[in-house]
Amino acid sequence: xxxxxxxxxxxxxxxxxxxxxxxxxxxxxxxxxxxxxxxxxxxxxxxxxxxxxxxxxxxxxxxxxxxxxxxxxxxxxxxxxxxxxxxxxxxxxxxxxxxxxxxxxxxxxxxxxxxxxxxxxxxxxxxxxxxxxxxxxxxxxxxxxxxxxxxxxxxxxxxxxxxxxxxxxxxxxxxxxxxxxxxxxxxxxxxxxxxxxxxxxxxxxxxxxxxxxxxxxxxxxxxxxxxxxxxxxxxxxxxxxxxxxxxxxxxxxxxxxxxxxxxxxxxxxxxxxxxxxxxxxxxxxxxxxxxxxxxxxxxxxxxxxxxxxxxxxxxxxxxxxxxxxxxxxxxxxxxxxxxxxxxxxxxxxxxxxxxxxxxxxxxxxxxxxxxxxxxxxxxxxxxxxxxxxxxxxxxxxxxxxxxxxxxxxxxxxxxxxxxxxxxxxxxxxxxxxxxxxxxxxxxxxxxxxxxxxxxxxxxxxxxxxxxxxxxxxxxxxxxxxxxxxxxxxxxxxxxxxxxxxxxxxxxxxxxxxxxxxxxxxx
Numbered sequence: 001x002x003x004x005x006x007x008x009x010x011x012x013x014x015x016x017x018x019x020x021x022x023x024x025x026x027x028x029x030x031x032x033x034x035x036x037x038x039x040x041x042x043x044x045x046x047x048x049x050x051x052x053x054x055x056x057x058x059x060x061x062x063x064x065x066x067x068x069x070x071x072x073x074x075x076x077x078x079x080x081x082x083x084x085x086x087x088x089x090x091x092x093x094x095x096x097x098x099x100x101x102x103x104x105x106x107x108x109x110x111x112x113x114x115x116x117x118x119x120x121x122x123x124x125x126x127x128x129x130x131x132x133x134x135x136x137x138x139x140x141x142x143x144x145x146x147x148x149x150x151x152x153x154x155x156x157x158x159x160x161x162x163x164x165x166x167x168x169x170x171x172x173x174x175x176x177x178x179x180x181x182x183x184x185x186x187x188x189x190x191x192x193x194x195x196x197x198x199x200x201x202x203x204x205x206x207x208x209x210x211x212x213x214x215x216x217x218x219x220x221x222x223x224x225x226x227x228x229x230x231x232x233x234x235x236x237x238x239x240x241x242x243x244x245x246x247x248x249x250x251x252x253x254x255x256x257x258x259x260x261x262x263x264x265x266x267x268x269x270x271x272x273x274x275x276x277x278x279x280x281x282x283x284x285x286x287x288x289x290x291x292x293x294x295x296x297x298x299x300x301x302x303x304x305x306x307x308x309x310x311x312x313x314x315x316x317x318x319x320x321x322x323x324x325x326x327x328x329x330x331x332x333x334x335x336x337x338x339x340x341x342x343x344x345x346x347x348x349x350x351x352x353x354x355x356x357x358x359x360x361x362x363x364x365x366x367x368x369x370x371x372x373x374x375x376x377x378x379x380x381x382x383x384x385x386x387x388x389x390x391x392x393x394x395x396x397x398x399x400x401x402x403x404x405x406x407x408x409x410x411x412x413x414x415x416x417x418x419x420x421x422x423x424x425x426x427x428x429x430x431x432x433x434x435x436x437x438x439x440x441x442x443x444x445x446x447x448x449x450x451x452x453x454x455x456x457x458x459x460x461x462x463x464x465x466x467x468x469x470x471x472x473x474x475x476x477x478x479x480x481x482x483x484x485x486x487x488x489x490x491x492x493x494x495x496x497x498x499x500x501x502x503x504x505x506x507x508x509x510x511x512x513x514x515x516x517x518x519x520x521x522x
Contacts, residue, residue: 021242022385022411023230023348024115025223025339026403028246029328030075030127030253031368033357034377035274036325039064043393044377045490047318049272051265051326054333055381058352062383063392063435069449069467071399073356073368073375075253076130077454078400082355083111083129085404085417085426088452089514094462095454100133107423111404112136115244118413123226126219126248137246141222145215146250147195148203148257150175150183156193159183159255166306166313169299173367175255176320178263179205179214192257195250208259216249220331223247224338231342242411247335252324252358262323271315274360275491281364283495285480286371289455289463296359296367303366314361321360349410350383351403362491369453371465371474371482373492376451384410384435392438394431397449397467402428406435441469448512461520466512473497473509479521483509 035046039056043066072078072088080099081088088094091104099105109117110129113136116122124137127144134140149171150159158167158174161181167174177183182205184190194201195215205211213221223245234240251258281287292298303317304310332352339345359365359374368375378400382388387410407413409430417426429445441447448468455462461477472492474482481497483506496502510518 020347021119023242023344024120024244024407024411025335025348025350026111026244026246027249027332027335027350027352028079028128029249029332029352029354029379030251031356031358032252032325032328032354032379033360033374034379035360035374036252036322037379040379045275047272047274047322049266050322052329054329054336055352055379058332058336058350058383059381059391061390062350062381063388063394063438065380065382065394065398065431065434067395067397067449067467067469068353068378068380069376069397069399069451069465070354070356070378071401071449071451073370073451073453075355075368078355079129080105082400082403084108085111085401085428086424087401087427087450089462090424090427094452096130098131099129100131103422104424107419109417109419109423110136111407112244112246114404114408114413114415114417115411117415118411119241121230121241121243122246123243124246124248125222126216126246127250128246128248139226142215142219143196144248144250145195146172146253146255147215148179148192148205149195149255150177150257151189151191151193151200152184153189157183159257163306166299166302169302171255173254173295173299175257176317177257178260178323179211179257180208180260195255208261211259214258214327216251216328216331217334219247219249220334223335227335227338227342227344231344234344249328249331251328251331252321256320256324258320258323258327262326263319265326266319266322268315268319271319273311273314273318274362276314276361277491277493280362280491280493284363284372284482285474285476285478286363286365288480289476289478296365296370300361300364300366314366317366318360321358346385348385349407350381351407352379352381353400353403354378355400371451371453371463371476373472373484373486376465376467382406382431382435387432388435389438392435394434394438395469396434396441396443397447397469398431398434398445399428399449399451401426402431402445405429406431410435446512448509450512450514461517464513464517466509468509468512471505471509473506473512475510475513475517475521481506481510
């Protein structure tokens with residue numbers, strides 16, 4: 001490399017930043033779909049019984065994005081994408097490969113690295129990346145923890161209250177129950193254990209007010225205490241350094257175990273299901289590229305076989321999901337209360353999102369990793385003091401990949417996000433125009449959000465989704481297509497791809513796919 005390139009890609013280490021630079025709190029949930037959030041009921045047809053008062057309160061003083069989308073609706077590649085600002089198909093990090101070993105991402109700065117190179121203190125806890133690289137953080141006390149988990153005295157298992165065959169899915173995806181239902185009554189060594197792999201660590205439960213804290217509660221408490229420390233340090237210093245804080249909550253990811261009080265919010269006798277149309281999968285093509293063993297298809301079938309009726313099974317599952325969403329909302333409230341009661345509030349940006357959504361039975365599917373709205377759409381709320389109006393609703397489609405460049409813009413970060421020429425520049429665009437004016441349709445990015453689903457090793461096309469303000473277009477690796485008009489069909493009940501009167505719209509959406517995908521279709 002010549003001296004010019006060496007200088008160009010040298011690590012940028014500026015002098016300490018002025019105190020006016022905004023702090024950032026980035027809260028990331030796992031598997032949290034938009035239908036489980038209270039304030040989105042009217043916006044996106046959310047579940048009528050959802051209860052998320054703390055998320056709702058944040059939305060009332062920030063901007064909510066009606067059409068925000070995961071760029072790959074499964075945990076590992078989604079997080080690697082939005083925390084590097086690089087599309088999965090750009091980096092080649094498409095599924096559950098370790099992102100730290102990806103040659104593109106290894107030579108590109110994570111969001112955390114870029115903040116630190118710009119003079120920020122960078123702290124985090126919980127689940128941010130799927131595989132955390134601790135070197136990116138100045139402080140990271142709590143790693144990912146899926147607990148509490150059910151234990152039979154010998155191994156982790158699905159909770160015994162979950163009927164077969166669903167329970168045999170396993171201790172993660174096949175388990176849901178209130179913490180008051182102690183597994184096996186702690187007989188013969190059974191009970192609740194910590195959710196980290198390796199040595200067994202007991203988690204005690206006597207009552208909701210007499211028990212060990214859950215992993216998400218520990219993360220929330222850490223964040224609240226850390227904010228108090230930041231506030232005290234800022235008051236004591238004439239030149240406080242700004243901070244970036246990542247707060248990663250696991251719920252409502254499986255296993256869906258939460259304190260009893262959250263399950264009590266949703267009595268089973270009065271549980272309502274999401275809006276589901278019978279035989280809605282009939283005109284879709286997901287099953288033309290995936291077998292019946294694909295998790296979302298298999299889980300839907302097994303939940304129906306495990307109860308007296310499929311409806312009973314779905315009600316039990318949806319109840320647990322909403323209970324866990326309510327639990328994580330309380331943990332979010334712990335963090336926001338600590339911020340809002342401190343002098344940091346007026347100079348701290350808050351971003352709340354999820355790595356992807358989740359299907360709860362729509363299209364006979366029970367999982368993430370689907371090409372439809374329920375898995376692809378994510379909650380995205382941004383409160384940026386002095387920038388975002390209170391209670392704003394942004395209509396333009398955006399992707400999670402746009403978060404990184406937005407924070408670069410709002411915080412005035414400088415320097416190349418590539419470590420060297422083997423890295424890639426950011427793929428997304430700043431959402432600042434929509435924060436300043438949520439009604440705007442003008443920005444530097446595209447008029448759509450782009451997502452993909454992994455099709456297996458060696459596949460070049462994979463499965464692609466394009467979401468404009470009106471349309472969702474899906475193209476599978478075998479050439480099958482789906483087209484939905486959200487103006488008249490918000491639940492995506494009717495696939496219009498083969499309708500002659502919608503051919504122009506189908507072609508227009510197809511033209512928005514990356515060139516290499518379009519070329520493979522010729």
